[in-house]
Amino acid sequence: MFVIIVGGGKVGSYLASLLLEGEHKVRVIENRLEVVEKLRNELPNEAIIVGDGSDPNLLEDIGIREANVVAAVTGEDDANLVITTLARFEFAVSRVIARVNNPKNVWMFTAEMGVDVALNQADIFARLIAEEMSLGDMMTLLKLRKGEFSIVEEKVHPESKAVGKAIRDLNLPIECNLVAVLRKGQLIIPHGDTVLNPSDEVLAVVHQSKLSHLAAVLGRTSDT
Numbered sequence: 001m002f003v004i005i006v007g008g009g010k011v012g013s014y015l016a017s018l019l020l021e022g023e024h025k026v027r028v029i030e031n032r033l034e035v036v037e038k039l040r041n042e043l044p045n046e047a048i049i050v051g052d053g054s055d056p057n058l059l060e061d062i063g064i065r066e067a068n069v070v071a072a073v074t075g076e077d078d079a080n081l082v083i084t085t086l087a088r089f090e091f092a093v094s095r096v097i098a099r100v101n102n103p104k105n106v107w108m109f110t111a112e113m114g115v116d117v118a119l120n121q122a123d124i125f126a127r128l129i130a131e132e133m134s135l136g137d138m139m140t141l142l143k144l145r146k147g148e149f150s151i152v153e154e155k156v157h158p159e160s161k162a163v164g165k166a167i168r169d170l171n172l173p174i175e176c177n178l179v180a181v182l183r184k185g186q187l188i189i190p191h192g193d194t195v196l197n198p199s200d201e202v203l204a205v206v207h208q209s210k211l212s213h214l215a216a217v218l219g220r221t222s223d224t
Helices: 010-021 033-040 056-061 077-090 103-108 121-134 208-218
Strands: 002-006 025-030 048-050 069-072 095-100 117-120 139-144 149-155 176-183 186-188 201-207
Touching (some): 002 077, 033 048, 077 103, 095 103, 149 208, 176 208
Parallel strands (some): 002 069
Antiparallel strands (some): 139 149, 149 201, 176 186, 176 201
16 A cells, blocks of 8 residues: 655654554655654655655656545645645545644545545544543544544443343344453353353453443343
8 A cells, every 4th residue: 555644743753653564565755854864763765755745746757646545634624625625626635634733623534635534633632532531441542434443442341230140141233243251361251151250351342332232241230
């Protein structure tokens, strides 16, 4: 996969490192010389492009028409919008991702502006905090499909109604699937007849709307 990242700050450099580890072709465009010098210590020279990521000629020169993804992750929302619009409508890039720095600007990052995915960092962070507060001991490990699903981890409470029950008897919704159980250092692939023990650590893929249901099943039984 060929990915062009515009913005070589902490977000852009970290993203580039992850993609390079996955053996993808990556080009990072950055025009701040002090940031470029830092990038040279972190990335291969061929991955670093010095210049303005909103310059169509520069984008053409580095092969944007062959790019699979363009990610605009600068610290300026207006720059990110210009870049995404160019990528989609001038160069027909199939996947365009933008960083939203100011939550008040998120309404502008739409398909009409060429954006497939808008990453509003402040909103994601705030929602994760609120979610962790409301779900007790459940930990969100990864968001999937723009936050529609999550991979979560939760320890089975000793007073949970799930203790001693087979998974098939927990009446979990179809949008919730237990994918692993960690028990005394061992990983168990769960089946319908797998019985949960106190303090088992359960990994699950669950729809956003069913997180509280799963928390209620695995957590401490409420007093009636």
